[in-house]
Amino acid sequence: MGDVLNEFRTHAGAESFAAIRRNLGETLIALDFDGVLAPIVDDPAAARAHPEAAAVLARLSPLVGAVVIITGRPAGLAVEHGGFAAVEGLTVLGHYGRERWEAGVLTTPEPPAGVAEVREKLPRVLEAAKAPAGTHIEDKGHALAVHTRRAAEPEVALERLRSILGALAEHAGLVVEPGRFVLELRPPGMDKGIALRGIVAEKKAGAVLYAGDDLGDLAAYDAVDALRAEGMPGVKVCSGSAEVTALAERADLVVDGPDGVVRLLADLAAG
Structure with missing residues (x-):
């Protein structure tokens, strides 16, 4: 270098x-x-x-x-x-x-119970929110990540889902970690x-x-x-x-x- x-x-x-x-x-x-x-x-x-x-x-x-x-x-x-x-x-x-x-x-x-709850509910939540085409879930075992990189407007899709996923995470006792066209729902602490x-x-x-x-x-x-x-x-x-x-x-x-x-x-x- x-x-x-x-x-x-x-x-x-x-x-x-x-x-x-x-x-x-x-x-x-x-x-x-x-x-x-x-x-x-x-x-x-x-x-x-x-x-x-x-x-x-x-x-x-x-x-x-x-x-x-x-x-x-x-x-x-x-x-x-x-x-x-x-x-x-x-x-x-x-x-x-x-x-x-x-x-x-x-x-x-072992992952906390909230991870299993989010795993079960997340597909239905995204469907109800009319998540844009290209939005997809990555199951990390101890966390669930929602990616919008493949969407036509990834930043718009991310902002559209931010509050919805935040509410789901809070109900399950998880937190949301934002990233590059991704919102990850994971255990706190x-x-x-x-x-x-x-x-x-x-x-x-x-x-x-x-x-x-x-x-x-x-x-x-x-x-x-x-x-x-x-x-x-x-x-x-x-x-x-x-x-x-x-x-x-x-x-x-x-x-x-x-x-x-x-x-x-x-x-x-x-x-």
């Missing part, structure tokens, strides 16, 4: 990245999956990691304190779709940290910021770099900001797109989608 420090949008981010380079072995590298390690596609089931992602994570893992993927997807699915099963030292936190995959072992709690702070403490990291692409990653950005305020070097990377600008506005460094993320990780692994 050339001199990556010249590409930083913030002085604090550039300083933190320089500190990470000096102390790579103490750094926790945390990454979202969709939009960061895998390109966004119309059908979430068809998402696959960048062809070089697994190899670069395998090179980077022994050089850093920890490599962690924090995703709204089921942890096992992220491992499968990423081709990450052979990446030694990798931790995958799925469902915003409710699930954990590590060294081939998946730990997952966990987000990527909580998951990130927990794994940073567990791994006793001395620095952190987080890369995200969507609104759900703002909580992780908040966590990086808080850790930086406490004196820990921290870098917020945005896997850039034209669909979500809120993250880019908060980022220290914006890269060109998964290609840019992989190049950044390769740059770190090269020393």
Whole structure:
């Protein structure tokens, strides 16, 4: 990537990245999956990691304190779709940290009853709301996501459904997590910021770099900001797109989608 420090949008981010380079072995590298390690596609089931992602994570893992993927997807699915099963030292936190995959072992709690209630009611709710053609449901096991990317006017469709799905989620004791043409109904009490702070403490990291692409990653950005305020070097990377600008506005460094993320990780692994 050339001199990556010249590409930083913030002085604090550039300083933190320089500190990470000096102390790579103490750094926790945390990454979202969709939009960061895998390109966004119309059908979430068809998402696959960048062809070089697994190899670069395998090179980077022994050089850093920890490599962690924090995703709204089921942890096992992220491992499968990423081709990450052979990446030694990798931790995958799925469902915003409710699930954990590590060294081939998946730990997952039972989903709350509200998820089953929403699973049963959601198709009828969408039908009654006259959801536009192209709207579809993704069943994540511990959460249900409604995607409008395939609709003729995806943003209009999303706004049309927002309050309806919010009411359904509230009745079932769930919360709504907005994203790139998606509204996810999931259990409360966990987000990527909580998951990130927990794994940073567990791994006793001395620095952190987080890369995200969507609104759900703002909580992780908040966590990086808080850790930086406490004196820990921290870098917020945005896997850039034209669909979500809120993250880019908060980022220290914006890269060109998964290609840019992989190049950044390769740059770190090269020393």
